Amino acid sequence: MTYDLRHLLGRAVEHAATYRQSLTENSGKPQVGYYDMRAALAAPLPDTGSAPEAVLEELVRVAEPGLMPMAGPRFFGFVIGASHPAGVAADWMVSAWGQNAGYHTPTPAAAAMEEIAEGWLVDILDLPQGSSVGFVTGATVANAVGLSAARTKVLLDAGWDVDADGLFGAPEVTVLVGDDAHSSVFSALQMIGFGYRRVTRIATDGQGRMRPDSLAAEIGKASGPKIVIAQAGQINTGAYDPFGEIVEIAHAHQAWVHVDGAFGLWARATPELKHLTESIEGADSWVTDGHKWLQVPYDSGFAIVRDREVHQRAMTQWGSYLPSINQGDRVPSAFVPELSRRARGMPVWAMLKTLGRSGVAELVDRHCGFAKQFAARLGAEPDIRIMNEVTINQVIVNFGEGDAAVRKAATEAVIARVQQDGVCFVGGAAWKGDWVMRISVSSGETTADDVDMSADAIISAWRTVRANR
Ligand SMILES: Cc1ncc(COP(=O)(O)O)c(C=O)c1O
Known part of the structure; x- marks a missing residue:
């Protein structure tokens, strides 16, 4: 099939730029929902092909109404980032x-750039020099990689080669894992054969932080190889585990952290927030x-392991x-589960170049400031309660009065109502017996005006709900 390469790729650029520019207006919801999208797309597999330009036009026409504006300034669901245009271009x-970036000699630019990005990541995150980084699809897979390295090492220390001989x-x-760990940790444990149920859950405090006294009590009961899973940034509250105490207790029992x-x-x-992660560098994988x-x-996630030999041992294929x-x-x-994959290090290199050390710090600080702005605006309204200590970019909010069931409703x-109004997007979650609205600020596009506009929308939705009860 013939086509005009420049025209095809140029049209993709045009569509992308037009879409991105529309995001400040349309920031809270797709125009068409999942079931309607599915109906609109339902069609048998075509017997014959179509011109690439026509397929691109159809793709954009059909898909755009069903896109959630996650790359926009007022998407506060999950913790989503927003794909900076520099990263998109890269x-x-x-x-x-x-x-195909699996190997180094066939793809010199991709491999070398990933190697540089590895060093920059370890540097900006101030983790032990020489730590290895596996460039994976996201934190779920990164958890599986880090925990595989842990599995390799603690079992080798016990005289067992799990990579060769498996778990039987x-x-x-x-x-041992904190009771408020993210679901992906349990998914990773499931993937690597440990099982999500076969864990010792460690009690947490009201913010979801692992309690060192409970860890000490539980780890003291265990014999044999041990792995402790801690958390930096609880998905609802943003809370950080007390790493100094956790690392000390765990390492005293030869556990991997x-x-x-x-x-x-x-x-x-x-520098503003680094204290929250104090002693985290004492862990074994991140x-x-x-x-x-x-x-x-x-997709961009990082599995970082202090002992690169162990990391490679757990992942290498020959x-x-x-x-x-x-x-x-x-x-x-050698640091990820896949062989064939895209050159994931390149957009990471590009974003670290684009923002630099100071740009990343400014972005994180700005988002945490916006979370405080949300908390101040919402917390000033009667019967809106901020349910967490707002230390980073997370705010959880509970509405109404009466018992938990009434407040949940x-x-x-x-x-x-907020999702329906479409000014911004927020989601919900269960938290310590309550149902909460989750607000995660993590888009580089968000401004203080977006926060105000979104807080107004949330307050207005609450007033309407209260008036209709
Ligand atoms: C604390 C935590 N761990 C793991 C994950 C999973 O990350 P991913 O969706 O990139 O796999 C998330 C996602 O929000 C998270 O917040």
């Missing part, structure tokens, strides 16, 4: 260059996302057709 180049017959590993810091690890990049606070487009490796070479696929009604 990501386009990654697709255009079409490098292996010494039992005790996994893994930290899920999918968004919260970025507090290390700003996880964070590029597609959250670094504003890299999806094949006679793959290029040979010299001493000191860094093979991108009110909170759900406010969330539904």
Whole structure:
């Protein structure tokens, strides 16, 4: 099929720029919901192909009404980042260059850039020099990679080679995890054969922080290999575990300490907030996302391991057709589960170049300031309660009065109304017996005016809900 390459790619650029520019207006919801989108797209597999330009036009025409404005300034659901245009442009180049970035010698630019980005990440996050970074799709997979490295090491120390011999017959590993850990940690445990139920859950405080006294009590009961999973940035409250005490207790019991810091690890990049992560560098593996606070487009997560030998041991695959490796070479696929993959290091390199150390710090500080602005605006309204200590970018809010069930109904009604109004997007979650509205500030596009406009929309939704009760 013939087509005009420049015209095709130029049209994609045009559509992308037009869409991005529309996001300040349309920031809270898709115009068409999932079921209608599915109906609109339902069609049999075409027998014959179509011109690429026509397919692109159809793709944009059909998809755009069903896009959630996640890259916009007033999307506060999940912790989503917003894919900075510089990262998007770099990501386009990654697709255009079409490098299979699994190996180093066939793709020198991709491999070298990822190696530089590895060093920059370890530097900006102030983790132990020489730590290795696996460039994966996100924190869920990064958790699986970090915990695989943990599994390798604690079992090797117990005389068992889990990478070669698997878990059947292996010494039992005790996994200790905070009661308010993110769901992805349990998913990672499931993937690597530990099971999400077969863990010792450690009690947490009102903000979701692991309690060191409970950890000490539980770890004291365990014998054999142990892994402790801590958290930097609880998904609802943004709270940080007390890493100094956790690392000390865990290491006194020869346990590996893994930290899920999918968004919260970025507090290390700003002098204002770094204290929240004090002693985190004493852990053995860490996880964070590029597609959250670094504003890299999806998919971008990092599995960081202090002991790069162990990291590689847990991930490396071998094949006679793959290029040979010299001493000191860094093979991108040796730190991740996949062989073939896109050049994930390139947009990370581009975003770290675009923002620099000071730009990342300013971004994180700005978002945390916006979270405080939200809390101040909403907390001043009668019967709106801020349910967390707002230390970073997370605010959780509960509406109404009376018992938890009544407040849950009110909170759900406010969330539904806000989503319907479409000025901004917020979601909900269960938190310590209550239902809360979650507000996560993590888009580089958000301004103080967006926060005010969104707070107005939330307050107005609450007043309507209250008036209609
Ligand atoms: C604390 C925490 N861990 C893990 C994850 C999962 O990250 P991902 O969606 O990139 O896999 C998230 C996502 O929000 C998170 O907040």
